[in-house]
Amino acid sequence: KAGVTQTPRYLIKTRGQQVTLSCSPISGHRSVSWYQQTPGQGLQFLFEYFSETQRNKGNFPGRFSGRQFSNSRSEMNVSTLELGDSALYLCASSEGQRRFYREGYNEQFFGPGTRLTVL
């Protein structure tokens, strides 16, 4: 099976612009989660999508939004970019949503990430 793919891998934007990142999960996986990783804050959870619905949301401003399509692919959008949005954005897919624990069902598989630089 192909792994999780993310596009683009690198992106440079300027303050005020908006950006859309894409994540294609492992075939058969229906849950996609997004994370932001910065040197100072470590990994922080953005949101989780399952069956085209946002199931969980982290503590990020409304400038960060996402969606999931019927084929489980997901996009994340950041509007009105700020310098502090520079980070590695990771998506992870799992077989099912994290409403309960079942062996193998919740294990997350990560994509290579999109490195966003805001100038």
Place this chain on the structure above:
Amino acid sequence: KNEVEQSPQNLTAQEGEFITINCSYSVGISALHWLQQHPGGGIVSLFMLSSGKKKHGRLIATINIQEKHSSLHITASHPRDSAVYICAPMDSNYQLIWGAGTKLIIKP
């Protein structure tokens, strides 16, 4: 106090040494993830376990739910094991709580 504490934060060892990374957490959990992140940024899931012990190649993960503690062991360490190892317990809301990571360097 952080909900997840990993120790050590940094570890440098010689090739062949037995490595142990510890993870203690303060919340009730249903399961715990161990992940590996290489300098390029990619994260690889190593284990997800809810009890006992799991082994994959030279890697062994153990967890004691009652003591709220998990360990990751690497036997016969190799320079390619150099990476950041992250412990991420899954809390009662099934959210992952991320540890700060342990940076491991294995010297040849």
